[in-house]
Amino acid sequence: MTNAPPWRVRLNPALEGLDVYDVPPATAPARMHANESPEPWSAAAMRDVAAAIESVELNRYPDTSGRALRAILGERHGVDPSRIVLGNGSDEIIFLLLTALLQPGHRPRVVIPTPTFVMYAHSARVLGFDVTGVPLRDDFELDGDAMRPALEDATICFLARPNNPTSSLWDAALIQSLIAEFPDTIFVIDEAYGAYAPGTSLYAPDGPSNQVHMATLSKVGLAALRIGYCVAHPTLALALNKCRHPYNISATTLAIAQTLLTSHARELEAHLERNLRRRDQLVEILRALDDVEVFPAHGNLALCRFTPPARATPLARSLAGRGVLVKDVSDIPGLEGCLRISLGLEGELRALREALADEPARDRS
Numbered sequence: 001m002t003n004a005p006p007w008r009v010r011l012n013p014a015l016e017g018l019d020v021y022d023v024p025p026a027t028a029p030a031r032m033h034a035n036e037s038p039e040p041w042s043a044a045a046m047r048d049v050a051a052a053i054e055s056v057e058l059n060r061y062p063d064t065s066g067r068a069l070r071a072i073l074g075e076r077h078g079v080d081p082s083r084i085v086l087g088n089g090s091d092e093i094i095f096l097l098l099t100a101l102l103q104p105g106h107r108p109r110v111v112i113p114t115p116t117f118v119m120y121a122h123s124a125r126v127l128g129f130d131v132t133g134v135p136l137r138d139d140f141e142l143d144g145d146a147m148r149p150a151l152e153d154a155t156i157c158f159l160a161r162p163n164n165p166t167s168s169l170w171d172a173a174l175i176q177s178l179i180a181e182f183p184d185t186i187f188v189i190d191e192a193y194g195a196y197a198p199g200t201s202l203y204a205p206d207g208p209s210n211q212v213h214m215a216t217l218s219k220v221g222l223a224a225l226r227i228g229y230c231v232a233h234p235t236l237a238l239a240l241n242k243c244r245h246p247y248n249i250s251a252t253t254l255a256i257a258q259t260l261l262t263s264h265a266r267e268l269e270a271h272l273e274r275n276l277r278r279r280d281q282l283v284e285i286l287r288a289l290d291d292v293e294v295f296p297a298h299g300n301l302a303l304c305r306f307t308p309p310a311r312a313t314p315l316a317r318s319l320a321g322r323g324v325l326v327k328d329v330s331d332i333p334g335l336e337g338c339l340r341i342s343l344g345l346e347g348e349l350r351a352l353r354e355a356l357a358d359e360p361a362r363d364r365s
């Protein structure tokens, strides 16, 4: 076991510097660490889900490309479903986009503002891309002056809007001008959290050909399903489909998503409305604390910075000890002293409020 197997030299050297993205299963009473929608589906919706699963022919392959779900999404977005590509989460879409842009003999380059969603850089490195990170400004807004030189000759740029983990909503006009100024760079506008910033989407069915709209069902109550998608120019959609494994979305997943997005669309909307109110409550809880800066929250998460910065990690540990899970992001450059806290149900928010209320006394002791 101690000797490295001889084939180890064949492994992709980029993997040496990468970690496995792994989150242990959590059963804590207050789970506010994973940017999910906190609300479970109603009993009526779950009964329809059970019926939908019952009708799945487990002995048959699913549709190769999820036609029925793409038709639902195509209608929602006002585009021909052939421009929609489904992924096993938008994580798979990220991988497909990068794969489709690989060119032998040419080292491709991805540009990402930092900090942002970790899988852009991770997948890019796996596939041999150079990664140019452009730090966000102190207010977590996009830095146009720094983005422009970085984008010269870049292959692809991922812009999460709203962004994770900062919850900031970057300037629309700046993004639109970057897309126009760099027509041979693909810009992926990742609106994973778009439902939490109503009316701000940059999606347009007839937008520039180098603009890709990426979205996911994970943040609107369907994280378990693993369905992400993009709307792309037909030429790019075709390229992605050539890279995509057939049958990448299971028949059970498709059946559940189709049922909930059609028969229970109103319930989904109601979850979102309640979640937006929960976000106000979360921000209010955090703002009530001393020595905490709460940044404007546009996603289903709030980012806050504690003073002194060394307070963040022990606080996250102490909250976890009381069954309240939050994400400690304080080791990410630019996020010193920061915790990222996702929405919770009323009981979870109460548990957070109570746990935080006990904290200062502990700190002083």
Ligand SMILES: Cc1ncc(COP(=O)(O)O)c(C=O)c1O
Pocket (backbone or CB within 6 Å): 035, 088, 089, 090, 091, 092, 117, 160, 163, 164, 190, 192, 193, 215, 216, 217, 218, 223, 226, 227, 228
């Ligand atoms: C900005 C952003 N994009 C994409 C994803 C991935 O979503 P999915 O669950 O669809 O893979 C996440 C997940 O947290 C995210 O924060």
